Amino acid sequence: MNFINIFNQQVVPVSSIPLLNYNSFFETICLLVENHPERHCVLYFGYKENISIHLICCIADDNEHNIKVTSSVINENSVLHSLTVVNLSFEKFEREIHENFKVNYSDHPWLKPVRYAEDRADKSKTIANYPFYSIDSEELHEVGVGPVHAGIIEPGHFRFVCNGEQILHLEIQLGYQHRGVEQLFLEKTKLIQRTILAESIAGDSVIGHTSAFAFLMESLSGLMPDRELLFSRTLAQELERIAIHTGDLSAICTDVAYQLGSSVFGRLRTPVINFFQEWCGNRLSKGLIRTGYNPFPFNRALADRLNTILDAFEPDFIEMNSELAKLPSSLSRFERTGMLSNEQLLSIGTVGMSARMNALNRDIRVSHPYGLYNEFKHEPVIKHHGDVYSRVQIRKQEVIQSISYIRQLLSQIPHSQALPQPQPQPSILKPDSFAISLTEGWRGEICHGCVTNETGEMLIYKIKDPSFHNWLALALAVRNNEISDFPVCNKSFDLSYCGHDL
Amino acid sequence: MLKTLKILYHQGKQYIPDLRNATVPGIFRGRPEITSEKIDEKALAEVCPTNAITTDPVTIDLGKCTFCGECSRLFPGKIHFTTDYKLSANERNRLIIHEGITSSIKLNPDLIRKEIQKLFRGSLKLRQVSAGGDNSTELELNACGNVNFDIGRYGIEFVASPRHADGIVITGPVSKNMAVPLELTYKATPSPRIIILAGTDAISGGIFEGGPAIDRSFIEQNHIDLYVPGNPVHPLTFINGVVDLLGITS
Numbered sequence: 001m002n003f004i005n006i007f008n009q010q011v012v013p014v015s016s017i018p019l020l021n022y023n024s025f026f027e028t029i030c031l032l033v034e035n036h037p038e039r040h041c042v043l044y045f046g047y048k049e050n051i052s053i054h055l056i057c058c059i060a061d062d063n064e065h066n067i068k069v070t071s072s073v074i075n076e077n078s079v080l081h082s083l084t085v086v087n088l089s090f091e092k093f094e095r096e097i098h099e100n101f102k103v104n105y106s107d108h109p110w111l112k113p114v115r116y117a118e119d120r121a122d123k124s125k126t127i128a129n130y131p132f133y134s135i136d137s138e139e140l141h142e143v144g145v146g147p148v149h150a151g152i153i154e155p156g157h158f159r160f161v162c163n164g165e166q167i168l169h170l171e172i173q174l175g176y177q178h179r180g181v182e183q184l185f186l187e188k189t190k191l192i193q194r195t196i197l198a199e200s201i202a203g204d205s206v207i208g209h210t211s212a213f214a215f216l217m218e219s220l221s222g223l224m225p226d227r228e229l230l231f232s233r234t235l236a237q238e239l240e241r242i243a244i245h246t247g248d249l250s251a252i253c254t255d256v257a258y259q260l261g262s263s264v265f266g267r268l269r270t271p272v273i274n275f276f277q278e279w280c281g282n283r284l285s286k287g288l289i290r291t292g293y294n295p296f297p298f299n300r301a302l303a304d305r306l307n308t309i310l311d312a313f314e315p316d317f318i319e320m321n322s323e324l325a326k327l328p329s330s331l332s333r334f335e336r337t338g339m340l341s342n343e344q345l346l347s348i349g350t351v352g353m354s355a356r357m358n359a360l361n362r363d364i365r366v367s368h369p370y371g372l373y374n375e376f377k378h379e380p381v382i383k384h385h386g387d388v389y390s391r392v393q394i395r396k397q398e399v400i401q402s403i404s405y406i407r408q409l410l411s412q413i414p415h416s417q418a419l420p421q422p423q424p425q426p427s428i429l430k431p432d433s434f435a436i437s438l439t440e441g442w443r444g445e446i447c448h449g450c451v452t453n454e455t456g457e458m459l460i461y462k463i464k465d466p467s468f469h470n471w472l473a474l475a476l477a478v479r480n481n482e483i484s485d486f487p488v489c490n491k492s493f494d495l496s497y498c499g500h501d502l
Numbered sequence: 503m504l505k506t507l508k509i510l511y512h513q514g515k516q517y518i519p520d521l522r523n524a525t526v527p528g529i530f531r532g533r534p535e536i537t538s539e540k541i542d543e544k545a546l547a548e549v550c551p552t553n554a555i556t557t558d559p560v561t562i563d564l565g566k567c568t569f570c571g572e573c574s575r576l577f578p579g580k581i582h583f584t585t586d587y588k589l590s591a592n593e594r595n596r597l598i599i600h601e602g603i604t605s606s607i608k609l610n611p612d613l614i615r616k617e618i619q620k621l622f623r624g625s626l627k628l629r630q631v632s633a634g635g636d637n638s639t640e641l642e643l644n645a646c647g648n649v650n651f652d653i654g655r656y657g658i659e660f661v662a663s664p665r666h667a668d669g670i671v672i673t674g675p676v677s678k679n680m681a682v683p684l685e686l687t688y689k690a691t692p693s694p695r696i697i698i699l700a701g702t703d704a705i706s707g708g709i710f711e712g713g714p715a716i717d718r719s720f721i722e723q724n725h726i727d728l729y730v731p732g733n734p735v736h737p738l739t740f741i742n743g744v745v746d747l748l749g750i751t752s
Contacts, residue, residue, distance in 0.1 A: 116679055118715035127679045147683045150662035152630040152643045155680060176679045179634045180715035188709070193551040196568050196709045203638025203734060247641070260506060266648040267516045278528030281583070284638045284734055287531070287571050295575055316512055323505055498636050501677075 002028040003059075003070040008368035009219045011435040014451060017056065017071045025072035026081055029057055033087050038062045040349055040362070042447045043436060044093040046101055047460040051076060053101050058436055058449065062367035067436060076101060082108040089349025092468055115175035115501045119183060130173045132159045139163060143483065147176045154497035158486075165482045170475045177501035185461035191217070191291060199286045201463060202499035207233070207240040208441025209463075209499075210289035212448040215370060216437035217291040220429040220450060225292070227372075227414040232294050234371040235409050236276075236285060238402040241442040243272040245395040246317065248494050252392060253324070255488040256333040264320045271309045278305065303410045310403050321396045334389035338477040338489035341386060348476070349469040352444010353394050354493055358386030364440035373440075376405055386477075391492040398442075431456040443467065443496065465499030516649045521741050530736070531569045531583040536560050536601045539579045546577050552702075552709055564589055564597040564607075564731040565705040589731045590743025597705070597729055609728075609746050617694045618727065619749040622668055625657040626748060628698070629667035629691060633684045634710070635674030638734035639701035643671065651737045656745055664688070669696030669727070675703040675710040681717040688724070696727040698744070700735045708733065 002018050002025075020028060033039055043058040052073050059068045074080065082105035083090035096114045097103050102121035105111060113120070116127045134142065140163055147155035155176040161169040184197055198213035199206050211233045218225055225233075246269040253261030273283040280288035280296045288296055324330055340350075345360045355362040363380040365373040381397040383390035429452045436449045444466035451459045474493045478486055518524050526532070543557035550573060554566035560580070562573075574581040591597050592609045632640050646653040647660065661667050664687045676684060688697070699721070702708040710716050730743045 118678065128682070147680070148629075148631055148664075148687050152632075152640050152660055154632045154635060154637055154640065155683060176683065177632075177634050177674075177677055178679050178715050179675060179677050179710050180713050183715075184710065184713055187713075188551075190551060192549065192570065192572050193709065196551045196570060200636045200703070200709060203636035204641060206638070260509060263649045264509065264513060266645075267513065267650055270516075270645075270648070270650050274527050277526065277530055281529045281531040281571060282569070282733075283736065284641065286638070286733060287569070295571070319509060319512065323509060496637065497632075498634070501679075 003068045005066040079104045088347045177498040181502040202496045205441045207236045208446045212437045212439040214291045337388045339387045352466045357390040388492040429456040467495040467500045530585045533586040562599045568733045587738045627661045629664045633674040633680035634677035639673040642734045646737045664690035671698045675707040678717040698728040700730045
């Protein structure tokens with residue numbers, strides 16, 4: 001076998017991962033992904049070992065519910081064949097490996113910087129001199145937007161090539177938010193420090209990222225999360241989905257100048273995030289997810305409170321959505337705007353709700369279940385038009401679905417100790433090991449991976465936010481649209497800058 | 503039209519009438535209080551992820567605190583987080599909470615520049631710059647303008663261009679890659695202008711303090727008019743801080 005099969009959150013010795021020469025590594029991956037739409041790469045990264053670079057590639061199989069892992073060792077300054085030529089979804093991974101280690105790909109279409117990481121190999125490349133694609137024509141013009149945008153939003157630079165009002169091409173340059181998160185995971189050795197880092201990867205996906213981190217640490221330190229922990233994380237994940245989806249619907253309404261929708265969805269989000277505060281003291285749920293224990297065990301009183309909140313939330317949410325779906329002025333902005341085909345989504349490796357908007361069924365809750373998700377018969381919400389309207393509809397239906405899951409969870413709250421358990425010492429991780437942890441945040445698949453050395457210290461901590469691939473989906477979606485539709489397209493994806501830049 | 507009115511009616515009253523004295527629901531971690539209980543101070547300082555706690559005497563620096571609550575969980579008799587959300591200060595050392603102090607944090611009136619209250623009390627336009635922010639404080643700053651908090655009632659508003667602004671609100675620890683855009687945004691704001699740091703990451707760097715990809719030189723070189731702690735900042739913390747800075751009393 002040229003690869004091993006592992007499960008989500010399973011720990012394996014690094015030595016059990018087949019180590020191939022680059023050519024057979026390349027061929028193995030090609031064979032795995034070619035003509036297999038049910039498989040996609042969830043993580044592909046390199047890390048330094050002395051003077052060589054160790055590559056690990058993880059391909060998730062949604063039908064077999066496992067992850068196929070293979071590896072290779074190459075030298076710095078190697079010139080390699082690019083997997084991007086075979087499968088476009090490797091484009092970003094290979095650019096990252098090139099940026100970090102100076103590995104060159106002879107046939108990669110564009111080896112542009114990904115995030116101008118602090119420890120990048122070529123420091124002569126700076127964020128101020130990004131090589132934008134441009135078209136020479138007197139008919140066309142370019143529009144540059146950012147890095148600082150016209151709202152309370154994170155920075156990134158958008159460069160449009162336009163023909164009059166029409167967008168021909170959009171290139172998105174990121175990296176402004178790079179804080180060196182992956183590097184800090186190695187430098188900060190206390191568990192609480194790493195937990196705070198995980199909470200700060202993307203502040204709108206605190207549960208998604210921190211759960212992925214906590215599950216990974218528990219796996220690597222041999223802790224079995226009890227039912228109460230799984231319950232709280234599952235509940236919190238669905239609650240986060242409701243909160244952010246509702247907030248996004250508000251922002252989408254703002255971008256089509258529909259004041260009523262904007263205000264109503266905006267205020268509907270408030271009781272949901274306030275509930276997080278009642279539960280754990282923080283509106284965006286920072287402080288709730290901890291490795292090995294739950295500092296805020298769920299109880300009957302919280303359940304009653306949440307039931308009351310959801311009972312009040314649901315009818316108002318449905319009423320506002322049905323009005324929005326009948327409004328010609330909003331429908332004309334949503335329908336056939338920012339469209340992507342299923343083939344496009346598949347080719348670039350889109351994940352999460354951005355994949356599900358056009359029949360690409362990718363949902364970790366079904367394909368690689370964790371927490372209590374294997375107890376729901378979860379059926380992902382799938383849409384078939386790939387436009388802004390599909391993304392609006394997915395949000396609406398996922399919110400309603402999450403409410404039903406939460407009601408189901410609340411009917412059987414597991415018993416927990418009255419007092420939080422003292423924190424175990426999971427700072428000692430299994431040596432020479434590798435594990436991967438996948439969760440389904442509201443944007444989509446969140447992936448954390450870790451390799452430890454012979455003393456159980458982290459050799460590398462790797463994070464992939466769903467935005468890593470989905471930014472390209474946005475860039476392709478706006479082609480041939482009017483530039484004035486860009487804001488609503490952008491908001492309908494609502495991708496993370498800091499989650500991408502790390 | 504009738505449907506719209508029906509929806510409006512269904513919303514009921516959503517705004518918070520008194521933003522100055524509103525209570526926050528639940529167990530919000532706001533201003534901490536430190537008792538004189540004798541504990542192993544070294545062990546206490548050790549649990550803090552960002553070295554916000556000093557020993558002998560015990561203090562907590564809210565400019566560094568990520569409000570994770572780890573200290574009060576492990577030393578519940580020593581440290582207790584109250585629901586007091588008025589955490590803003592215009593002087594960095596006012597964010598340091600000392601043993602036995604149970605009074606609220608207040609702005610130092612002598613340090614508020616005269617032109618701020620003279621020019622901006624009736625109308626303050628702010629430009630937000632996220633410089634490595636994780637989008638949590640950004641979400642809460644957006645929430646300041648929603649129908650619940652409605653910061654607009656004080657004439658305070660976030661605007662789309664630094665040219666329209668009277669000051670900037672910085673979130674995030676200031677990544678190296680954002681250092682130049684931050685400086686440019688500030689320079690594009692007409693004088694007199696104010697600088698507000700929103701969130702622990704902005705005030706000290708938080709968990710990213712001293713990190714390799716961070717550049718704090720802009721913060722160090724410029725006068726900061728308001729520090730608003732939080733992780734993320736609670737809308738009430740931000741609104742009350744700015745309103746106090748402007749000297750609005752009603």
